[in-house]
Amino acid sequence: MKPFKRIFLIEDDSISVFLVKKTIEASNFLTDIKVFNDGLEAIEYFEEIVGHADLFPDIIFLDLSMPVMDGWAFLEEYMQMQPRLGKDIALYVTTSSISPHDIERAKSIRVVSDFLIKPLVTYKVVELLSKLN
Amino acid sequence: MDTLFHNTNDAVIVMDELGVIMHWNPKAEIIFGWSATEAIGCYFHNICLPDHNCEPYLKMIKQSSQGQLVSETMEIVAQRKNLAEFEINLGISHAAINGKTFLIGFAIDITERNQVRDKLDKQKEFYENILNCIPTDIAVFDANHKYIFVNPKAIENEELRKYIIGKDDFEYAEYRNRDDSVAKLRREQFLEIKKSAKEIRWEDSIKDPNGHTITHLRRLFPVFNEKREISMVIGFGIDITERKLLEEKQTAILNQLSSQNTQLVDFCNIVSHNLRAPLVNMAMLANFIEQSTDEDEKKLLISKLNPVINNLHNTFNELVESIQIRQDHEISSEDILLEDCLQRALGGLELEISACGGVIEKNFYDAVSINFPSKYLHSIFQNLVGNALKYKSPVRTPLIRLESKREGDSIILSVSDNGLGIDLVKHKDSIFKIGKVFHRHPNAKGIGLFMTKTQVDAMGGRIWAESTPDQGSTFFIEFKKQKI
Structure with a gap:
């Protein structure tokens, strides 16, 4: 088993990226964080690594509001791709939106593990990372 | 003859030439109330016509006695034995039998007939009144x-x-x-x-x-x-003009309500997301600053505060502006020459145009001017042309075409480009939403089209787009209720 948790952070806002990274670091887990500035970048990377399960993330943090391909569009593409990945990856929608409509919609999507409202706090990150075997 | 005399439905009265009754049939007994015995030998007018109303009859008898041949039918008021008056149709004709002149009268009680006729007349009047009024x-x-x-x-x-x-x-x-x-x-x-x-x-x-x-x-x-x-x-x-007007009013109110509801939902989303995002960042930064013991790290964190605050400030201002546009029903429209307004907008985009060598073509011959708030039209040109430049193809020199066309009392303005285009199958619902950006660009904020739509909506117009990815986009705006 690899000694660190691989995390994909799909998020366009650089400050948010900085803050989430900082929060994860504070959890004291060994992590490898890969940042994608929009959904399309992430999808393109997944296409590259299909078949290389060792490169799959352990956990995905997905923002909703992004240019080019937003979180919703990413989820659609990702769901279609998921059977080819052959692995269930924990995926958390992390957004500053508190719209009940967004929450409902996100929770109804099969591949979404949970909906997290920002700010993301360290103890939550600890909890999520601990849950991974 | 005798049977006829006895069984006919008419009263049959045979008189001499002076009007003295000689024969009186059973029907006459029924109609007038006098028996044959009583009637025979009397003058017909004495027992059967009221004094005040026997003038026409007497005139006729007089003519007859003077040797004129009479044959006349009259409607006349008659009188029964019990003095009750009623209407008869009286026909008198001459008959000469064995050299002697007789008068034969036929009388029919027409009271009922006249009553029916009156009734019919009244009914007719009633219905005619209804139909006419x-x-x-x-x-x-x-x-x-x-x-x-x-x-x-x-x-x-x-x-x-x-x-x-x-x-x-x-x-x-x-x-x-x-x-x-x-x-x-x-x-x-x-x-x-x-x-x-x-x-x-x-x-x-x-x-x-x-x-x-x-x-x-x-x-x-x-x-x-x-x-x-x-x-x-x-x-x-x-x-149904009034009802129609009312209906139209109701439809308008309904549309307005539903559009206001959509705006409210949009607004909620904007507040809960676009405004909350920078706030969350600020809160987190503040938190880290508090916890940090390292001076350099603190400085780094503080340096990140300003962009967040600016972001919040901008989003907030844009929101306020969009609300003002929606609220400002008083904003006045004026006739604006499209050419003038476009030139002013292009003035602000000079750097971008010269940097990419973009070509602007325009055709405003069909509609030279538009009645609209000048501020909005300027911003619309700026946004649409600005977008066409911002999202240009990396391999094509931007070619932007602007055209105005009349359609009924509307003017359709179109702005088309040969740029990156937008996948409308995926983004149909969101192209005009706030914060939606479709291409990576440092200055893309997802505000331009949102503002343009807000301005067009506020003036009762319509905006839509056609686009093919990597070929270009065309934006259409319908300006309604223009002078023809």
Whole structure:
């Protein structure tokens, strides 16, 4: 088993990226964080690594509001791709939106593990990372 | 002869030439109340006519006695034995038997008949009153589409109303020097009814002499005879202008409400996301700053605060602006020359245009000017042309075409480019939403199209787009209620 948790952070806002990274670091887990500035970048990377399960993330943090391909569009593409990945990856929608409509919609999507409202706090990150075997 | 005399339904009275009763049949006994024994030998007028009303009869008798041959029928008030007065139809004729002159009278009690006639007259008046006074156009046609009846509401002029009876719409149109388009339409409708044997209804709107639109609800329905054939067709029209106006008002209010509701939902989303995002960042930064013991790290964190605050500030200002646009019903429209307004907007984009060598083509010949708030139109040009430049193709020199076209009392402005395009299958619902960005660009904030749509919506217009990814986009704006 690899000694660190691989995390994909799909998020366009650089400050948010900085803050989430900082929060994860504070959890004291060994992590490898890969940042994608929009959904399309992430999808393109997944296409590259299909078949290389060792490169799959352990956990995905997905923002909703992004240019080019937003979180919703990413989820659609990702769901279609998921059977080819052959692995269930924990995926958390992390957004500053508190719209009940967004929450409902996100929770109804099969591949979404949970909906997290920002700010993301360290103890939550600890909890999520601990849950991974 | 005798049987006839006894059994006829008329009272038969045989008199001599002076009017003295000689024969008096059983029906006469019943009608007048006098028995034959009582009546015979008396003057008819003495026992059967009231004094005040026997003048015409006596005149006739006088003529008869002077040798004139009379044969006359009169309606006259008679009197029974019990002095009750009633109306009879009295026919008197001469008869010469064996050289002697007789007068033969036939009398029928017409009280009932007259009562029936009166009643019918009254009924007729009653129905005519209804048909003439009812605030509804009524026309009745025979099975061949000729007019049988038209009420004054349908044709006010009495002469025309009389003329049209027995004629059809074609004859009427010719008589009034009108073209026969309405007549043709009505004939089609009539044939349709004859074919389907079902009523049809429709609404038609015409302009009254003052230019107001008057709307009628019209119905044409067939009436059948006992053989199930169409015996006539009744058409009527009710003025529903007021109802129509009310309906239009309600629809407008409904649309407004539903659009306001959409705006409210959008606004909620904007507040809960676009405003909350920088706030969350600020809170987290503040938190880290508090916890940090490292001076350098603190400095780094503090340096990140400013962009977040600016972001919040900008988003907030844009939101306020968009609300102001929605609230500002007072903003005044003016006639703006498209060419002038475009040149001003291009002035602000000079750097971008010269940097990419973009070409702007325009064709404003069909509609030279638009009635709109000048501030908004300027911002629309700036946004649409700005976008076309911002999202240009990496391999094509930007070519931007602007065109104005008239459509009814609207003007459609189109701005098309050969840029990156937008995948409308995926983004159809979101292209005009706040914060939606479709291409990576450092200055893309997802505000331009949102503002443009807000401005167009606020003025009752419409905006939409057509696009093919990697070929280009065309944005269309419909400016409504323009001067023709």
